[in-house]
Amino acid sequence: MKKVYFTVGPSEILPSIPIFTKQAINDQIFSLSHRGKVFEQLFENAVSQLRKLLLIPSSYQVFFISSGTEAMEKIIQNCVKQKCLHIINGRFAERFYKTALELGKNAQRYDATGSFSAEDLQVRKNIELIAFTQNDTSTGMAIPLQEIYKTARKYPEALIAIDAVSSIPYVDINYKKVDSVFFSVQKGFGMPSGLGILILSPRSINKAKQLKEKGVSIGSYHSFISLLQFADIKQTPDTPNVFAIYLFEKVIKEFLKKGIENIRKETESKANTLYEFFEKSQIYSPLITDNNFRSKTTLIVTVRGGSKGVVKYLLDRGIVIGKGYGERKDQDIRIANFPAHTKKDIKLLINLLKKYAGTLRS
Amino acid sequence: MKKVYFTVGPSEILPSIPIFTKQAINDQIFSLSHRGKVFEQLFENAVSQLRKLLLIPSSYQVFFISSGTEAMEKIIQNCVKQKCLHIINGRFAERFYKTALELGKNAQRYDATGSFSAEDLQVRKNIELIAFTQNDTSTGMAIPLQEIYKTARKYPEALIAIDAVSSIPYVDINYKKVDSVFFSVQKGFGMPSGLGILILSPRSINKAKQLKEKGVSIGSYHSFISLLQFADIKQTPDTPNVFAIYLFEKVIKEFLKKGIENIRKETESKANTLYEFFEKSQIYSPLITDNNFRSKTTLIVTVRGGSKGVVKYLLDRGIVIGKGYGERKDQDIRIANFPAHTKKDIKLLINLLKKYAGTLRS
Numbered sequence: 001m002k003k004v005y006f007t008v009g010p011s012e013i014l015p016s017i018p019i020f021t022k023q024a025i026n027d028q029i030f031s032l033s034h035r036g037k038v039f040e041q042l043f044e045n046a047v048s049q050l051r052k053l054l055l056i057p058s059s060y061q062v063f064f065i066s067s068g069t070e071a072m073e074k075i076i077q078n079c080v081k082q083k084c085l086h087i088i089n090g091r092f093a094e095r096f097y098k099t100a101l102e103l104g105k106n107a108q109r110y111d112a113t114g115s116f117s118a119e120d121l122q123v124r125k126n127i128e129l130i131a132f133t134q135n136d137t138s139t140g141m142a143i144p145l146q147e148i149y150k151t152a153r154k155y156p157e158a159l160i161a162i163d164a165v166s167s168i169p170y171v172d173i174n175y176k177k178v179d180s181v182f183f184s185v186q187k188g189f190g191m192p193s194g195l196g197i198l199i200l201s202p203r204s205i206n207k208a209k210q211l212k213e214k215g216v217s218i219g220s221y222h223s224f225i226s227l228l229q230f231a232d233i234k235q236t237p238d239t240p241n242v243f244a245i246y247l248f249e250k251v252i253k254e255f256l257k258k259g260i261e262n263i264r265k266e267t268e269s270k271a272n273t274l275y276e277f278f279e280k281s282q283i284y285s286p287l288i289t290d291n292n293f294r295s296k297t298t299l300i301v302t303v304r305g306g307s308k309g310v311v312k313y314l315l316d317r318g319i320v321i322g323k324g325y326g327e328r329k330d331q332d333i334r335i336a337n338f339p340a341h342t343k344k345d346i347k348l349l350i351n352l353l354k355k356y357a358g359t360l361r362s
Numbered sequence: 363m364k365k366v367y368f369t370v371g372p373s374e375i376l377p378s379i380p381i382f383t384k385q386a387i388n389d390q391i392f393s394l395s396h397r398g399k400v401f402e403q404l405f406e407n408a409v410s411q412l413r414k415l416l417l418i419p420s421s422y423q424v425f426f427i428s429s430g431t432e433a434m435e436k437i438i439q440n441c442v443k444q445k446c447l448h449i450i451n452g453r454f455a456e457r458f459y460k461t462a463l464e465l466g467k468n469a470q471r472y473d474a475t476g477s478f479s480a481e482d483l484q485v486r487k488n489i490e491l492i493a494f495t496q497n498d499t500s501t502g503m504a505i506p507l508q509e510i511y512k513t514a515r516k517y518p519e520a521l522i523a524i525d526a527v528s529s530i531p532y533v534d535i536n537y538k539k540v541d542s543v544f545f546s547v548q549k550g551f552g553m554p555s556g557l558g559i560l561i562l563s564p565r566s567i568n569k570a571k572q573l574k575e576k577g578v579s580i581g582s583y584h585s586f587i588s589l590l591q592f593a594d595i596k597q598t599p600d601t602p603n604v605f606a607i608y609l610f611e612k613v614i615k616e617f618l619k620k621g622i623e624n625i626r627k628e629t630e631s632k633a634n635t636l637y638e639f640f641e642k643s644q645i646y647s648p649l650i651t652d653n654n655f656r657s658k659t660t661l662i663v664t665v666r667g668g669s670k671g672v673v674k675y676l677l678d679r680g681i682v683i684g685k686g687y688g689e690r691k692d693q694d695i696r697i698a699n700f701p702a703h704t705k706k707d708i709k710l711l712i713n714l715l716k717k718y719a720g721t722l723r724s
Contacts, residue, residue, distance in 0.1 A: 239371070
């Protein structure tokens with residue numbers, strides 16, 4: 001039986017992915033050199049169409065890397081000599097913070113459990129970068145963009161980094177107001193895993209150049225300088241996941257055709273349907289209580305009596321949802337709401353969640 | 363028209379890859395979580411079968427990373443505090459050397475243009491790692507394993523690193539005699555690009571631990587320590603290219619069925635056929651003149667009158683070969699001889715190379 005995946009990524013793929021894959025095989029994309037003209041055209045199309053889809057300014061760079069986790073490492077290496085600050089709203093924010101520590105930086109953490117206000121934030125002197133996990137899939141907490149922009153205005157010297165791994169293309173970022181944004185394709189782009197996208201402001205690139213001049217190690221093949229050198233000739237420093245870039249280009253085209261506004265409205269509408277159901281339920285309660293901080297793309301819900309039963313109940317009926325993250329695995333369920341999830345899928349999910357709740361009452 | 367790819371990687375894929383891809387789609391591998399039991403089983407099968415195929419000792423670790431280029435960075439970061447030595451037999455050896463410099467190491471280079479003898483090698487004191495590019499695809503120069511083992515015996519204190527990106531599974535490495543070996547799947551495994559494999563001795567892992575204890579930065583999510591932590595639970599630190607790991611597991615099984623000895627004999631036989639043809643030719647001469655140092659898997663051949671004509675002649679007839687590397691692009695051609703290339707393919711190639719030579723004479 002074909003299952004529907006509501007896991008937070010890898011997740012359900014777009015229905016067009018198998019078709020694009022067949023095309024890739026026919027076009028012999030699996031054999032395509034990353035140093036030839038066909039690849040360069042693919043690279044250019046993917047980047048230019050992504051700029052169009054997300055309104056990325058032409059002065060900003062778009063790089064292909066391997067994963068969101070890699071983006072964290074590269075941002076810290078290339079933008080921080082000593083001090084950075086991490087807004088901690090979940091385990092992925094902690095991963096970002098830990099990355100900075102592992103790279104020998106003097107990283108500060110600021111607790112943002114359940115909510116965050118730029119006004120309350122107090123930052124030490126000489127913080128070079130403030131890192132946000134805009135949508136943390138361990139807690140289902142999203143930080144409103146306005147709070148991120150306010151932080152940027154309050155600390156104009158600091159570079160602003162945004163982990164938007166699981167919220168793009170839903171989240172409508174004003175790139176001019178921030179310095180680095182990254183995401184993965186196996187979430188909001190309905191693709192298989194194995195490709196990360198890194199978007200960088202001129203300030204970020206300049207910072208990398210400064211650090212390099214000062215003799216700070218900014219890494220090797222995937223330093224911003226090396227990535228830029230190759231992006232200038234529409235290539236990557238290493239052999240990339242060519243197939244993923246091929247799929248990505250096709251998915252962006254599809255999204256452009258559908259219209260980003262429609263995708264965002266649909267995401268919002270599906271999220272509202274889900275939250276309304278949970279709000280009324282005696283069994284399911286969203287982990288994040290303040291509606292302003294609730295993720296629209298990855299919903300984390302605590303289940304009365306534990307999550308094991310409902311995960312199995314749904315799985316037996318062809319619906320795959322995630323367990324809670326880490327130590328909360330037996331308490332929460334995690335549900336993705338990406339463009340690949342149809343309204344019909346959401347209806348089916350809610351229906352089964354209801355039925356499961358019914359089995360508890362009886 | 364379906365083309366045959368003799369490019370050095372990405373290259374021709376195995377005929378089973380489209381079939382495995384279809385299976386992957388049916389099995390919903392594109393949606394598979396990298397934190398679940400199905401993935402863990404896949405990880406375990408791939409690693410245990412690779413051990414069987416290549417005779418990797420059980421004390422050695424096998425890690426999944428993104429590319430061969432990434433392997434270079436990770437080996438330098440995790441195995442070198444200050445000093446390393448690079449045997450330079452081509453541009454990929456230079457890439458490895460440059461990586462060490464970019465990471466702030468005191469890297470030494472040793473010229474090995476066209477040949478290499480462990481006997482002649484003189485190494486400075488306190489060299490922590492000696493890096494070999496066993497098969498350099500820019501020059502077509504392969505370093506005999508015996509010379510690498512001799513080097514290891516001569517400098518027992520140094521860790522021995524081998525870039526075998528384009529020679530595994532052909533090259534029959536005695537892993538016990540070396541410390542790190544890496545390769546990519548888009549070469550000898552006939553797969554699409556986007557996955558690198560890193561094989562490490564206990565000494566390499568211990569060195570990483572020592573460096574970490576001394577406060578040297580060994581990187582973050584893909585440090586040997588982090589990779590090991592996750593490999594212990596049959597996972598990867600980041601979201602990997604799950605589809606590639608799925609294909610890899612299937613390809614190894616196929617190779618085991620065929621028998622590694624058969625694969626190696628076939629590679630050798632096809633290489634000999636090609637070199638015999640080139641030896642007799644007035645037009646084509648292998649760049650590496652000493653037969654002991656000629657690559658069996660990536661043949662670089664200088665073309666009298668330049669390479670442009672023959673590359674186009676073959677392309678028009680459905681055969682894709684590589685131009686020379688970098689500044690030699692208009693002088694050489696590069697031809698891969700991987701398990702995905704059949705004897706029939708090689709015959710067809712030679713036939714067309716002959717015909718092209720004929721057009722020059724007339």
